[in-house]
Amino acid sequence: MNQLIDRREALRKTALLMGAAVSSSALVGIMQGCKAAPELAYVPEFFTEDQARIVTEVAEIIIPKTDTPGAKDVGVPGFIDRILKDCYKKEDQDRFIAGLTAFDEEAKSAYGDSFIYCEPEQQLEHVAKVQAAALAQPKEQRDANKPFILMAKELTLLGFFTSEPGATQVLQYEAVPGSFKGCIPLSEAGNGKTWAT
Numbered sequence: 001m002n003q004l005i006d007r008r009e010a011l012r013k014t015a016l017l018m019g020a021a022v023s024s025s026a027l028v029g030i031m032q033g034c035k036a037a038p039e040l041a042y043v044p045e046f047f048t049e050d051q052a053r054i055v056t057e058v059a060e061i062i063i064p065k066t067d068t069p070g071a072k073d074v075g076v077p078g079f080i081d082r083i084l085k086d087c088y089k090k091e092d093q094d095r096f097i098a099g100l101t102a103f104d105e106e107a108k109s110a111y112g113d114s115f116i117y118c119e120p121e122q123q124l125e126h127v128a129k130v131q132a133a134a135l136a137q138p139k140e141q142r143d144a145n146k147p148f149i150l151m152a153k154e155l156t157l158l159g160f161f162t163s164e165p166g167a168t169q170v171l172q173y174e175a176v177p178g179s180f181k182g183c184i185p186l187s188e189a190g191n192g193k194t195w196a197t
Contacts, residue, residue, distance in 0.1 A: 038116060042078035046085035046093070051100055053116045055080055058103075058149075059156045061127045069165045071156055079159035080152070092151075099148020103130060161196070171196035 044052035059071035059080065071077070084093055103126075107115035111122050118126065127149065134147035142150065160166040167173050172193035181189070 040077075041072065042075070042081065044078075044081050046081045050114070050116065051097070052077060052081060054100060054104055054114075055152065057116060057123055058127060058152050059159075061124055062153055062156045063160050068169045071160055074160055074163040074165050076156055076159035076163070079163075080155045083155060083159070095145070096148060096151055099151065103148050106130065167196040 038053050038057060040049060040052055040056065042052075047055060056072060056077040059076045063071040063076070065073055084096060088096070104115050107113070107118055107122075107126050110126065111118045115123060115126060130147075130149045131153070134142065134149050137147070146154075161171060170193075173196040
């Protein structure tokens with residue numbers, strides 16, 4: 001019987017046949033070569049390429065593509081890159097990068113690989129775990145020294161809801177609103193959507 005075998009399985013079986021002839025570090029290097037880093041849709045100016053890939057995947061987890069565009073679709077990762085480069089103070093930039101680095105190190109410790117190479121379920125689990133830990137901090141501590149994941153979430157939401165698709169497809173948008181109608185149910189005031197402006 002002719003069976004198809006993928007490259008990863010072939011490498012694993014070859015390594016098993018060779019036994020100790022292949023060191024574990026060499027095997028890890030070979031297996032790492034099987035994984036492709038996610039492509040970037042923009043050229044980062046503030047982040048390194050790997051940092052940009054992490055931010056891209058985190059943003060897409062925060063606002064995934066559904067029946068409306070996701071964070072990647074509307075250019076949120078590029079927006080975050082530009083906002084951090086052009087608008088944030090040096091200490092806030094450094095805090096974001098330090099938090100991003102710690103976030104990736106925690107992923108390596110938990111899953112044995114950089115966040116960008118983890119399986120989608122692992123990425124989702126890691127973001128949820130890090131966010132829960134950030135929210136468990138006392139509010140005063142969070143406000144004084146906002147954790148990376150909360151900064152990333154804030155920037156993702158800002159970038160998404162100020163984009164044209166976010167403002168027009170998710171929020172209710174009307175360039176010139178009509179007449180004022182006070183004290184009506186939200187369902188009558190735009191089908192339950194919050195106003196974009």
